[in-house]
Amino acid sequence: MAPQTMFDKLWERHVVTQEEGKPALLYIDLHLVHEVTSPQAFDGLRMAGRPVRRPDLTVATADHNVPTWERSRPMTDEISIRQVEALRRNCAEFGVTLYDLHSPQQGIVHVIGPELGLTQPGMTIVCGDSHTSTHGAFGSLAFGIGTSEVEHVLATQCLVQQKPKSMEVRVVGALPPGTTAKDLILGIIGQIGTDGATGYVIEYTGEAIRSLSMEGRMTVCNMSIEAGARAGMIAPDETTFAYVKGRAHAPTGPAWDEAVADWRSLSTDPGATYDRVIEFDATRLVPNVSWGTNPGQIIPVDGVIPDPTSFDDPAQRKAAEAALAYMDLTPGTPVTAVKVDRVFIGSCTNGRIEDLRAAAAVARGRRVAPGVSAMVVPGSGLVKHQAEAEGLHEIFLAAGFEWREAGCSMCLGMNPDILQPGERCAATSNRNFEGRQGKGGRTHLVSPAMAAAAAIAGHFVDVRKFLSEGGGVA
Amino acid sequence: MKPFVSETGLAVPVDRVNVDTDQIIPKQFLKRIERTGFGQFLFYDWRFTADGGLNPSFVLNQKQYEGATILVAGRNFGSGSSREHAPWALADYGFRAVIAPSFADIFYNNCFQNGLLPVVLPEEAVAELMSRAAQPGYQLTVDLEACTVSDNAGLKLSFAVDPFRRHRLLHGLDEIGLTLQQEAAITAYEARRPARMPATGR
Numbered sequence: 001m002a003p004q005t006m007f008d009k010l011w012e013r014h015v016v017t018q019e020e021g022k023p024a025l026l027y028i029d030l031h032l033v034h035e036v037t038s039p040q041a042f043d044g045l046r047m048a049g050r051p052v053r054r055p056d057l058t059v060a061t062a063d064h065n066v067p068t069w070e071r072s073r074p075m076t077d078e079i080s081i082r083q084v085e086a087l088r089r090n091c092a093e094f095g096v097t098l099y100d101l102h103s104p105q106q107g108i109v110h111v112i113g114p115e116l117g118l119t120q121p122g123m124t125i126v127c128g129d130s131h132t133s134t135h136g137a138f139g140s141l142a143f144g145i146g147t148s149e150v151e152h153v154l155a156t157q158c159l160v161q162q163k164p165k166s167m168e169v170r171v172v173g174a175l176p177p178g179t180t181a182k183d184l185i186l187g188i189i190g191q192i193g194t195d196g197a198t199g200y201v202i203e204y205t206g207e208a209i210r211s212l213s214m215e216g217r218m219t220v221c222n223m224s225i226e227a228g229a230r231a232g233m234i235a236p237d238e239t240t241f242a243y244v245k246g247r248a249h250a251p252t253g254p255a256w257d258e259a260v261a262d263w264r265s266l267s268t269d270p271g272a273t274y275d276r277v278i279e280f281d282a283t284r285l286v287p288n289v290s291w292g293t294n295p296g297q298i299i300p301v302d303g304v305i306p307d308p309t310s311f312d313d314p315a316q317r318k319a320a321e322a323a324l325a326y327m328d329l330t331p332g333t334p335v336t337a338v339k340v341d342r343v344f345i346g347s348c349t350n351g352r353i354e355d356l357r358a359a360a361a362v363a364r365g366r367r368v369a370p371g372v373s374a375m376v377v378p379g380s381g382l383v384k385h386q387a388e389a390e391g392l393h394e395i396f397l398a399a400g401f402e403w404r405e406a407g408c409s410m411c412l413g414m415n416p417d418i419l420q421p422g423e424r425c426a427a428t429s430n431r432n433f434e435g436r437q438g439k440g441g442r443t444h445l446v447s448p449a450m451a452a453a454a455a456i457a458g459h460f461v462d463v464r465k466f467l468s469e470g471g472g473v474a
Numbered sequence: 475m476k477p478f479v480s481e482t483g484l485a486v487p488v489d490r491v492n493v494d495t496d497q498i499i500p501k502q503f504l505k506r507i508e509r510t511g512f513g514q515f516l517f518y519d520w521r522f523t524a525d526g527g528l529n530p531s532f533v534l535n536q537k538q539y540e541g542a543t544i545l546v547a548g549r550n551f552g553s554g555s556s557r558e559h560a561p562w563a564l565a566d567y568g569f570r571a572v573i574a575p576s577f578a579d580i581f582y583n584n585c586f587q588n589g590l591l592p593v594v595l596p597e598e599a600v601a602e603l604m605s606r607a608a609q610p611g612y613q614l615t616v617d618l619e620a621c622t623v624s625d626n627a628g629l630k631l632s633f634a635v636d637p638f639r640r641h642r643l644l645h646g647l648d649e650i651g652l653t654l655q656q657e658a659a660i661t662a663y664e665a666r667r668p669a670r671m672p673a674t675g676r
Contacts, residue, residue, distance in 0.1 A: 012544075015664040016656065016659050016660055017656055017659040020639075021637070022638050023636075023638055024657055025653060025659070025660075027660070027663050027664075027667075029667075029671055029672075030672070030674075036504050036505070036557075037556065037557065039508075039559065040507065040508065040558075043507075043508075043509075044650075048650070050650070052624075055524075055675070056673040056675060057673060057674065058676055059674040060672060064504075065505060077505075079505040079506070080505055082505070082507060083505050083507055086507045096674075097674045097675035110483075117672065118672050118674060120671075120672060123671070123672075128556060128558075129555075129556055130554065130555050130556040130580060132556075143580075144556035144580050145556060145558055145580065145583070146557070146558035146561075146580060146583060146584035146587060147509075147584075147586070148558060148584065148587035148588070148649075149583065149584075150492070151650065152649060152650050152653065155650050155653075155654070156650060156653045156654060156656075156660065157660065157664075158653055158656070158660060160638075160649060162636060162652060164579075188628050194550060194553055195492070195549065195550040195553065195578070198576060198577075198578060198579060199552070200577060200645075222642070225554075225560075228550065228553065228578055228579070230579050240622040249672040249673075249674075250672075251670045251672075255669075255670040258670060259670055293490050294494070294553075314590060315491045315548055315549070316491070318491075319490070319491050319492060345626055410553075411502060412496075412561045413502075414501045414502070414504060414505070421524065429553060431494075431496070433494045433496040433497065433554060434496070434497060434519065435496060435497075435500055435519045436496050436501075439500070439519055439524075440524070458562075463495075469625035
């Protein structure tokens, strides 16, 4: 048989049927559901009198619009309440497991799937959320869908799909000290652009990828969508198996050995070809900061705000001018001179235990700068519990950070956590679009360590120097 | 689903690249549990000023584009979030087709589910349409049967679209109904799935 990429193998395994010249009917192994993109899909089922075909392959949680204040305090936004109640009703009516607000396992859908062991190598995973690409970190094919497709999967457990093209993003060299998975993926998006991978499924390869933890791999795959990719994936290896093993839904006994043997066979065969190959040099990576209003507008923390005239492409130049006006930034300003009002640590990109540890390592023994409001929002109830067991919350609280309940929070500001017009935020989330975190709010995307350092300094700082020079210690 | 065969209507140019779905429909309007009524919130932060008044400088608010049904935009239209509320808002506002040099994948898929036709044309062609659409009353015809975009001044451009998607949209076919006809194949596939695959709720 001809050598295959991992993507080819995953695709082939899931084709239920395909007629000549038509898209494939693809089987979906896991369907994650949340309150925002599902109510109309359940309504559609009801109107057509259709059941959920496989409630046992479907799981729901409320994450997007839930407040992150203490859970004992009720939700106050009437329309959000209606949406969460609709989810409860729909899950009860159609027999779907729901990790509700008061469940210890509640959390961001892309955090809880992996931590419950529901996300495993070799699967197809979908969700009505673009950051479903996160789950590709396990060597699965995972992508976001719209509400009509949510209804389609609920009704049939399948999706009609044209096969995307494949792209290898080959990361050359190791990550330099002080840089993280977030800096890496921001750097990649900066290099290929926000539509650089449109129509493609990315497989990330190379030494730097192999050496990432599962949390780091999830951060990389999570932001694949910000480069326009249909999905991002990383071949499973010992790191993957060690993460999955022992989790609530992981296989056990002989099934575990059978699973691991199968998962090892998923890697791209030697000699297999991709439709496109991109190389990214990791050796010169420095901590990155976004300066504009899309995640491709990235600069190293030791750089300056770019001049729009430096862009050759007229459309990019115009976009840069609009972005600088929105962000209220002047070309030539050093990034480290840009002050922040707010800091947000959390999201499906960077709300996992390792992210909180990295931020806490910076915050330990320091204080949030006067005038800066900083919040830490664990990605799930289990992450929160783990962080508290490690005492991270005490470090954050002592440093003046808020310690919140799990949810999507200020990543997209559907809940009460939003920026006020004109406020500038260092955020560990994934999108710096105009108004994303609140109308008129200005978002700079960074890693958790960089966000924590910005909170303490009151402006962006190079976390590598900040730590070595003992920055901010009273 | 409402079929799309051909549409002749006013064209409005939104001369920006990377128009993301957060701009098309900001998040505060995603809390409705219905599919309808999103048109009033389309491009909300661009259409309305901070005090809720109409922003006269935004193109959709200009008198000459009132009633436009065809939107012409820069590349990578619909990037970002998977929210289907974006095509719902465009369709509810009255748009039937969007023409751009490229679209983000999920948005592109979502359009076809809602009788809204996304048309990909080369950069130069879109730039030409943008400049023509600056003239008051400029109309375009988007014909899915013939796969062409044309105007009254002799311009005629062909576009490519996946034949299966075209067929579905021309006839307004229910995709779920089509898939359910594959019941036997789905059941057979399920019988082949390894028993160790994870199941929720146990």
